[in-house]
Amino acid sequence: MADLDPVIHAEARLRVVASLATLGPKDQMLFTRLQEILSMTPGNLSTHLRKLEDAGYVEVTKAQLGRKPATYLALTQRGRGAFETYRASLAALLENTEPSA
Known part of the structure; x- marks a missing residue:
């Protein structure tokens, strides 16, 4: 059975990582x-x-947007790698799962 990263596997965190993964590496x-x-x-x-962030998957940057504070988010290189590994592990798990009768 494939190991799924428990940090990413939680539904909300998976949605966060998947959303940030749509950005370019420096976006x-x-x-x-x-x-x-x-x-x-x-x-x-x-x-x-x-x-x-504690796992090193997301970088949080605080800045000013005009006169208001703004928080910017990005996947780190480690986060991108972890997401790709997660996707590959999930695909392998699904490929090896036999349908129930």
Whole structure:
């Protein structure tokens, strides 16, 4: 059986990583934009981002957007690698699963 990364495997974190993986390697997304895309509350999104950041998968950058504070998010190289490994492990798991009768 394939090992699925437990940090990514939680549904909300999988959605976060999958969304950020659509960006280019040097691109970032505003926290508020990701929150809007995923329909998550700020607190819930922050909690999952913290776990991903602690694992080294997501980089969080605080900045100013005009006069307002802004939080930018991006997958790290480690995060991209972990997501690709997760996808490959999931594909292998699905390929080896026999349908039930």
